[in-house]
Structure formats: C-alpha cells, structure tokens
Amino acid sequence: MLHQVNPDEDDANMDLGRFIHEMTYGRDKSKEISLGNIRLDIVRQDKEGLVIGEVKKSSKYLKSARMQLAFYLAELKRRGIEATGELLFPKEKKKESVTLTADIEKELMKAIAAIHCIAAESRPPQARKIGLCKNCAYKEFCWA
Numbered sequence: 001m002l003h004q005v006n007p008d009e010d011d012a013n014m015d016l017g018r019f020i021h022e023m024t025y026g027r028d029k030s031k032e033i034s035l036g037n038i039r040l041d042i043v044r045q046d047k048e049g050l051v052i053g054e055v056k057k058s059s060k061y062l063k064s065a066r067m068q069l070a071f072y073l074a075e076l077k078r079r080g081i082e083a084t085g086e087l088l089f090p091k092e093k094k095k096e097s098v099t100l101t102a103d104i105e106k107e108l109m110k111a112i113a114a115i116h117c118i119a120a121e122s123r124p125p126q127a128r129k130i131g132l133c134k135n136c137a138y139k140e141f142c143w144a
C-alpha cells in the first residue's frame with residue numbers, strides 16, 4: 001500500500017466485506033469518511049466523545065484489526081483529534097473497544113518503522129505463504 005499497490009477490488013472477500021457493512025449498518029446509519037489514506041467505516045459522536053468504528057468480517061485476526069484501528073486513532077491524534085475506537089463483528093454480534101494507550105502507540109510506532117524498512121528495500125522480501133493468504137485481496141499479486 002505504501003507503493004500505491006491496491007488490493008484487488010473484485011476479490012470475493014472485498015465484496016463480502018462491503019456486503020456485510022451495507023447489510024448491517026445501512027446507508028442511513030453509517031457515515032463513511034475518508035481522511036488522507038485512511039477510510040473510516042463509521043464515525044459518531046456519543047456522550048464520551050468521538051468514536052470511530054471499523055467493521056470486520058470476523059474476529060479471527062483480532063490483533064491486526066486492533067492495530068489497524070489503533071493506526072487510525074493515531075492518524076486522528078496527529079491531526080489534533082482525540083477519539084476512541086470500536087471494532088464491530090456483525091456476523092458474530094460482537095464488538096470491542098480500542099483505546100490508543102501509550103503501550104499500543106509504542107507497538108504501533110515499532111510496526112510502522114519495520115514496514116518503512118521493508119518498503120525502502122529495492123526488492124520485496126521473498127513471499128512466504130501464511131494462513132492469511134487464503135483470504136487476502138493481494139493474493140493475485142503474490143501467488144498468481
């Protein structure tokens with residue numbers, strides 16, 4: 001993504017994600033907002049303040065979902081906007097709050113630095129098949 005290589009928009013998993021979002025939260029309930037290179041699924045103001053929501057197909061990859069939302073919260077903070085996050089798993093009728101704590105922010109900065117190191121290489125690292133590949137919208141790039 002740093003090199004502007006975007007996932008395959010026609011990938012079945014991308015379609016499923018859009019479908020779940022649309023069916024569960026509907027156009028009238030959700031407010032999808034783009035901010036720079038991030039797209040916020042749901043933005044709402046409640047009595048505790050601004051809440052951003054990220055809709056996920058499943059909670060299987062909870063750690064990466066948490067880090068994605070933490071990244072969005074950090075991007076908002078960089079712009080002077082304080083918010084809390086909410087991960088939504090409509091198929092499982094579950095949700096989880098995500099707060100940008102000092103520990104998460106530190107972990108995030110470490111991950112970002114590692115990503116920038118990889119992106120600065122002249123060639124990508126050797127591809128290695130992992131469990132995530134099966135449902136990844138980049139698989140055509142890596143394994144076609």
Ligand code: SF4
Pocket residue numbers: 127128129130132133134136137138139140142
């Ligand atoms: S290696 Fe697997 S998880 Fe990583 S981008 Fe390629 S298909 Fe996706």
